[in-house]
Amino acid sequence: MILTDFFILLRQELLITAIIFGLLIVKLGKDRSNESILMLINLLLLLNLAAGFFCSTEGALFSDMFRTNKLIVLEKNILNLAIWIISLQSYSWLKTHKHVIEFYILLLSALLGMFFMISSGNLLMFYLGLEMSTIPLAAAANFDLSKRQSSEAAMKLIISSAFSSGLLLLGISLVYGTTGTLTLSELSSQMGHNPLQVFAFILLISGFAFKISAVPFHLWTADVYEGAPIAVTAFLSVVSKAAVLFVFVSILYTTFKSLAELWYNLLFLLALLTIIIGNLFALRQDNFKRFLAFSSIAQVGFILIGISGSSQAGTASVVYFILIYVFSNLAAFGVVSLVSAVTGKEKISDYKSFYTTNPMLAWVLTIALFSLAGVPPTAGFFGKFFLLMAGSANGSYWPITIAALNMVISFYYYLRVVKAIFMDANDKPVQKLVVPALPKLALYICVAGIIVTGLWSSVYDYIYSLSPGF
Amino acid sequence: MSDVPLSHILFVSTALFFIGMYGLFTRRNMITMLMAIELMLNSVNINFVAFNKYLFPDKLDGIFFTIFIITIAAAEAAIAIAIIINLYRSHQSIDVEDATELKF
Numbered sequence: 001m002i003l004t005d006f007f008i009l010l011r012q013e014l015l016i017t018a019i020i021f022g023l024l025i026v027k028l029g030k031d032r033s034n035e036s037i038l039m040l041i042n043l044l045l046l047l048n049l050a051a052g053f054f055c056s057t058e059g060a061l062f063s064d065m066f067r068t069n070k071l072i073v074l075e076k077n078i079l080n081l082a083i084w085i086i087s088l089q090s091y092s093w094l095k096t097h098k099h100v101i102e103f104y105i106l107l108l109s110a111l112l113g114m115f116f117m118i119s120s121g122n123l124l125m126f127y128l129g130l131e132m133s134t135i136p137l138a139a140a141a142n143f144d145l146s147k148r149q150s151s152e153a154a155m156k157l158i159i160s161s162a163f164s165s166g167l168l169l170l171g172i173s174l175v176y177g178t179t180g181t182l183t184l185s186e187l188s189s190q191m192g193h194n195p196l197q198v199f200a201f202i203l204l205i206s207g208f209a210f211k212i213s214a215v216p217f218h219l220w221t222a223d224v225y226e227g228a229p230i231a232v233t234a235f236l237s238v239v240s241k242a243a244v245l246f247v248f249v250s251i252l253y254t255t256f257k258s259l260a261e262l263w264y265n266l267l268f269l270l271a272l273l274t275i276i277i278g279n280l281f282a283l284r285q286d287n288f289k290r291f292l293a294f295s296s297i298a299q300v301g302f303i304l305i306g307i308s309g310s311s312q313a314g315t316a317s318v319v320y321f322i323l324i325y326v327f328s329n330l331a332a333f334g335v336v337s338l339v340s341a342v343t344g345k346e347k348i349s350d351y352k353s354f355y356t357t358n359p360m361l362a363w364v365l366t367i368a369l370f371s372l373a374g375v376p377p378t379a380g381f382f383g384k385f386f387l388l389m390a391g392s393a394n395g396s397y398w399p400i401t402i403a404a405l406n407m408v409i410s411f412y413y414y415l416r417v418v419k420a421i422f423m424d425a426n427d428k429p430v431q432k433l434v435v436p437a438l439p440k441l442a443l444y445i446c447v448a449g450i451i452v453t454g455l456w457s458s459v460y461d462y463i464y465s466l467s468p469g470f
Numbered sequence: 471m472s473d474v475p476l477s478h479i480l481f482v483s484t485a486l487f488f489i490g491m492y493g494l495f496t497r498r499n500m501i502t503m504l505m506a507i508e509l510m511l512n513s514v515n516i517n518f519v520a521f522n523k524y525l526f527p528d529k530l531d532g533i534f535f536t537i538f539i540i541t542i543a544a545a546e547a548a549i550a551i552a553i554i555i556n557l558y559r560s561h562q563s564i565d566v567e568d569a570t571e572l573k574f
Contacts, residue, residue: 151557152569166510173517223572
């Protein structure tokens with residue numbers, strides 16, 4: 001291992017580590033105003049995002065524990081972008097908060113864990129990254145220390161994530177017992193249809209399904225999303241889900257390739273259950289965060305359909321959809337967090353005739369919801385279209401048809417919110433909000449992203465050219 | 471030592487895992503639930519050490535994994551207990567049946 005290799009391949013992780021230590025030093029130094037700290041952090045995160053685009057090379061470190069290639073760098077850049085947008089959006093919430101730096105240290109150490117998880121070439125490294133990305137998030141979910149709901153949400157998150165990592169570990173230990181290795185590249189040749197290995201594989205899948213909240217394991221999601229502060233909810237629903245999905249795709253496609261006909265059916269079952277139940281529960285929600293939680297469960301179902309395609313297009317469509325999902329979900333969360341920070345209102349019925357007082361925010365929210373639903377000019381349509389196309393490549397049209405029909409159901413509840421914003425009368429609509437510069441910038445970036453990634457086809461072509469085949 | 475066959479040890483660890491799972495599902499006190507989760511993690515540790523010693527004694531992958539699991543379980547317990555203390559401050563109880571504001 002040459003030292004320059006170390007610095008080039010690990011540069012994204014090293015940057016995050018440097019930012020964390022820098023924040024610790026700022027915390028120890030003299031008191032500064034929240035505004036200046038937030039400006040500094042947002043600037044650092046922007047630099048971190050920009051630095052990710054330079055000198056991306058392939059390679060492996062620490063005897064294949066850590067590996068990277070252009071697709072992995074791109075995935076990390078997507079996560080960097082998401083955390084920068086979340087940081088810009090939480091400006092008005094954090095401006096008056098006492099513990100700004102601790103909040104960023106928790107989020108950034110979770111992000112660091114995700115980076116190591118995405119780059120892991122060994123099940124030990126993968127487990128360490130996974131735990132490093134969930135434990136700080138449980139602490140962050142409890143960040144409103146005085147709120148009753150916040151501590152309840154954090155308790156639910158830590159207990160269910162500890163249980164799911166217990167299942168995952170039993171799976172890993174059985175894989176180790178039957179093959180004698182933990183390296184992903186060596187595992188792929190040794191996994192067969194030995195019943196113990198199939199059992200271990202099912203345990204691993206259920207561990208993953210917990211983290212991405214696919215349906216039989218989704219019950220914690222809505223509670224945690226409702227109780228946690230909105231910035232943490234946005235992080236949980238976008239960044240941590242995206243990171244686990246990236247790893248899930250690469251592990252299924254390379255390490256467990258020999259079990260393909262097993263997980264092909266399993267994924268379809270999980271995906272259809274996830275879409276249907278996510279949709280049915282989203283119909284009856286009135287709290288906006290809960291509504292977005294169930295809508296994100298349904299979106300994960302579509303992503304699972306794309307994964308089941310098991311082709312180069314499968315990987316590409318998943319990464320492309322997650323990029324779109326980052327923009328559209330964060331635009332929705334941005335508006336909700338602005339309204340909640342000023343007025344404390346989080347119900348959908350509070351958004352009635354929102355358009356009369358806040359036309360700009362109403363349009364942003366509408367475009368975001370159109371993109372989540374998949375209305376054509378927005379990127380969400382193209383994302384879902386590519387996912388379904390990838391899923392139908394193997395010729396199983398029935399599940400694809402059911403998924404496509406479920407898009408119609410999802411139109412009902414997304415458009416119900418749009419109707420409330422534009423058409424329903426309300427005596428006391430949300431007052432006119434003053435949007436600070438940084439959240440406004442974040443919202444503009446999201447809207448631009450929703451429109452540009454949809455219309456500019458070379459984004460998908462670029463991701464497709466980086467994706468490995470099956 | 472090597473008189474004990476591997477299957478006996480695996481039986482113990484599997485039993486321990488499901489006892490832990492049973493405890494997690496039936497107990498209502500959060501500290502006890504945490505203990506049940508530790509039981510599950512420790513049964514996995516037994517698995518790793520036994521596989522390493524009996525089947526693959528020339529490499530130490532399993533033992534290393536065990537050390538990391540112990541470390542992470544400690545970190546997880548620290549955060550979980552901090553959360554439980556905070557929950558006790560707001561709810562005056564550490565029974566999960568009392569934390570029921572978020573539902574459906």
